[in-house]
Amino acid sequence: MPALKKQRIDLRLNDEDKSMIEEAAAMSNQTITQFMVSTASERAAEIIEQHRRLTLNEESWNRVMDALSKPPAPNSRLKQAAKRLQDME
Template identity: 70%
Template structure:
C-alpha cells in the first residue's frame, strides 16, 4: 500500500468468517487488512467492469435532464398501456 491510509471501514464478522479470513491471509503471507483490501478491491473492480457505463456529452445530458424535469403529456396509447398494467 503505497498510498497514505485515509479511510477506515469497520466490519462485523462471525467467529467462523474471521477465522477463515485469518487463515487465508496467513496462507498468502498477507496481513488481514492487506488480504481483505485486496479481495474487496479486486471484486469491486470486476463488478464495475461488468456493468456498462453510459457517457453522455453535455447536450445529451441536458436533453435527458429536461425529459426528467418536463416529461411529455401521456398520449392515448400510453394511457391505454397504463390501464392494461
C-alpha cells in the same frame, strides 16, 4: 510528498468468517488488512467492469452501428433543444 490519508471501514463478522479470513490471509502471506483490501478491490473492479460492459448480439450490434453511421435527421424538438442550449451559453 503529502502523506496519504487512510480511510477506515469497520466490519462485524461471525467467528467462522473471521477465522477463515485470518487463515486465508496467513496462507497468502498478507496481513488481514492487506488481504481484505486486495480481495475487496479485485471483486469491486470485477463488478464495476461487468456493469459498465454492454454485450450485444450481432443483430443489435448492427443496429447500433447503422444508427451511428446513418443518424436520422434532427427533428424540430431536437433543433429547439439545441437552440436553447446555445442561448444559455
